[in-house]
Amino acid sequence: MFRSSPLTDDLQRLTMRDAFAAAAADLLDRDPRVAVVLADISADLFRKAAEAHPDRVVNVGIREQLLVGAAGGLALAGLRPIAHTYAPFLIERAFEQVKLDFERQGTSGVLVSVGASYDWAEGSFTHFGPRDVALFDTLPGWRVFVPGHAAEVPPLLEEAVDSEEGAYVRLSLRHNEAPHGGTDGALSVMRRGKRAAVIAVGPVLDNVLAAAEGLDVTVAYTNTPRPLDTEGLRDLAAETGGTVVMVEPYLEGTSAWLVSKALSDRPHRLLSIGVGREELRRYGTAAQHERLHGLDAEGIGARVREFLGPA
Amino acid sequence: MTITYEETRELAQRTVVDARYPNINIYTLDAIWVLYDRVLRVDPQRIDDPARDRFLLSKGHGPSAFYAVLAAKGFFPAEWLDTVADLESPLGSHPDATLVPGAEISSGSLGHGLPLGVGVALGQRATGHRDAQVYVLVGDAELDEGSNHEAIAYAGAVGLANLNVIVADNDSASHGWAGGIASRFAVNGWSTATEDMHDHDALYRAFTAPHPDRPHVTVATVRT
Numbered sequence: 001m002f003r004s005s006p007l008t009d010d011l012q013r014l015t016m017r018d019a020f021a022a023a024a025a026d027l028l029d030r031d032p033r034v035a036v037v038l039a040d041i042s043a044d045l046f047r048k049a050a051e052a053h054p055d056r057v058v059n060v061g062i063r064e065q066l067l068v069g070a071a072g073g074l075a076l077a078g079l080r081p082i083a084h085t086y087a088p089f090l091i092e093r094a095f096e097q098v099k100l101d102f103e104r105q106g107t108s109g110v111l112v113s114v115g116a117s118y119d120w121a122e123g124s125f126t127h128f129g130p131r132d133v134a135l136f137d138t139l140p141g142w143r144v145f146v147p148g149h150a151a152e153v154p155p156l157l158e159e160a161v162d163s164e165e166g167a168y169v170r171l172s173l174r175h176n177e178a179p180h181g182g183t184d185g186a187l188s189v190m191r192r193g194k195r196a197a198v199i200a201v202g203p204v205l206d207n208v209l210a211a212a213e214g215l216d217v218t219v220a221y222t223n224t225p226r227p228l229d230t231e232g233l234r235d236l237a238a239e240t241g242g243t244v245v246m247v248e249p250y251l252e253g254t255s256a257w258l259v260s261k262a263l264s265d266r267p268h269r270l271l272s273i274g275v276g277r278e279e280l281r282r283y284g285t286a287a288q289h290e291r292l293h294g295l296d297a298e299g300i301g302a303r304v305r306e307f308l309g310p311a
Numbered sequence: 312m313t314i315t316y317e318e319t320r321e322l323a324q325r326t327v328v329d330a331r332y333p334n335i336n337i338y339t340l341d342a343i344w345v346l347y348d349r350v351l352r353v354d355p356q357r358i359d360d361p362a363r364d365r366f367l368l369s370k371g372h373g374p375s376a377f378y379a380v381l382a383a384k385g386f387f388p389a390e391w392l393d394t395v396a397d398l399e400s401p402l403g404s405h406p407d408a409t410l411v412p413g414a415e416i417s418s419g420s421l422g423h424g425l426p427l428g429v430g431v432a433l434g435q436r437a438t439g440h441r442d443a444q445v446y447v448l449v450g451d452a453e454l455d456e457g458s459n460h461e462a463i464a465y466a467g468a469v470g471l472a473n474l475n476v477i478v479a480d481n482d483s484a485s486h487g488w489a490g491g492i493a494s495r496f497a498v499n500g501w502s503t504a505t506e507d508m509h510d511h512d513a514l515y516r517a518f519t520a521p522h523p524d525r526p527h528v529t530v531a532t533v534r535t
Contacts, residue, residue: 032438035433035434035437037430055433055436055437056437058433060429060461060465061464061465061468063461063464063465065422065426065457065458065461066426066429066458066461066462066465068426069423069425069426069427069429069430069458069462070426070427070429070430070433070462071430072426072427072430073426073427073428073429073430073431073432073433073434074430074431074433074434074437075430075434076365076415076416076427076430076431076434077361077430077431077433077434077435077437077438078361078434078438079434079437079438081430096420096423097423097426097458100417100420100423101423101426101427104407104417105408105409105416105417105427106408106409106417
């Protein structure tokens with residue numbers, strides 16, 4: 001029986017959320033245009049920053065429509081807002097605000113979520129956000145960052161804040177042992193092979209690398225799935241006969257339309273691995289949910305082997 | 312050339328903004344006119360001045376009155392009013408801030424202007440333009456949208472004094488507002504006034520009454 005505890009599983013010295021709060025505080029100190037809008041979540045991590053910058057660190061209480069709308073208003077006033085809360089409340093509950101209060105106003109902002117697909121597994125479905133990146137694919141103009149390690153957060157946040165484009169930064173407790181990738185959005189090749197190009201997004205990389213043991217496949221990493229490095233993908237797919245595996249820590253198939261579009265001029269084959277659509281109605285831990293969705297090394301390895309067939 | 316209120320009213324009446332609803336409703340004209348004629352510190356030559364006051368038309372449906380006032384005050388030529396909602400026209404049945412000179416927000420879907428206005432007011436404060444005022448016009452039926460009540464409660468709680476709301480109240484909310492609209496704001500610590508929409512002097516006094524430590528709402532009533 002697979003057992004793990006929500007209190008000891010995933011213990012980290014520094015979580016992505018900790019790294020985000022520290023990096024955002026630095027940006028508040030450095031850039032008078034930066035403002036942080038909160039809806040109670042993580043407010044304790046911003047207490048010092050709020051004392052130092054009372055006009056630019058705002059907690060609106062448990063009001064997510066106002067969270068995103070006020071961030072849009074700050075952008076209209078010339079600031080660079082960072083709005084932050086749990087993924088399903090930030091993106092799903094306030095989705096019309098995400099849709100109308102930035103790009104349609106001729107502005108942009110930075111949205112930073114925690115919780116990811118099932119970080120708070122014992123909290124269950126209400127706090128799961130696997131649909132977030134798919135929803136951003138329905139909107140023009142947003143970049144999406146999915147760091148795989150806390151050390152990737154500060155440079156990605158800085159990249160997001162310093163740009164004039166909209167950005168969604170998806171933080172998770174799931175993580176790789178070491179940071180990878182840069183901030184230029186390019187796919188980083190971790191190892192090379194001939195039978196498939198396996199693309200790992202953010203915190204699934206370690207599981208993908210473990211799954212690829214003994215397989216003749218390329219593994220490439222990105223923490224910037226939007227815009228997806230489709231040029232890099234085409235180059236890698238050209239070396240694997242157009243065989244691609246996309247492993248994402250959110251809704252399975254989220255990137256299938258982009259891969260298909262990028263390779264539309266040549267025969268290709270795609271396996272999408274990600275979080276399933278079904279509601280499991282289970283508690284437990286994030287690691288257990290990863291396993292249930294087939295996103296652990298064993299699950300990924302089995303699906304890739306089945307997809308590739310005998311060598 | 313100065314365009315009068317009566318001339319602006321004619322401009323608004325000839326501006327059919329929505330072929331589906333040809334009966335033009337310009338009941339918001341008085342409030343918008345008084346703001347642009349006597350209250351707002353805005354300049355059509357400097358529409359991006361960061362220190363300007365801002366008028367956010369949240370109730371974007373039926374913007375004839377808004378377009379007419381912007382034209383009357385020189386933000387764009389009055390001829391634009393003759394082709395509203397054509398494919399190439401910058402003026403549509405709901406305003407698009409990226410296309411209309413002087414329009415501060417794109418609106419249409421109800422309940423967005425007041426939360427945006429909270430953010431603009433916070434932003435004016437954070438950028439040192441503490442005197443700049445933000446005026447948001449909402450409809451009485453628009454207040455049905457819950458997002459407004461998130462903004463009303465928060466702005467009152469933190470005393471967001473550079474935020475001003477005008478509720479254009481033509482008694483159109485399906486379930487009404489038992490106890491009055493102003494009471495929803497007052498209970499959250501707002502300064503309030505309720506005036507007749509057609510009384511320009513009363514509107515002017517309500518829009519400019521000092522409220523140094525709290526936001527202010529003017530309920531402008533239209534009873535036909």
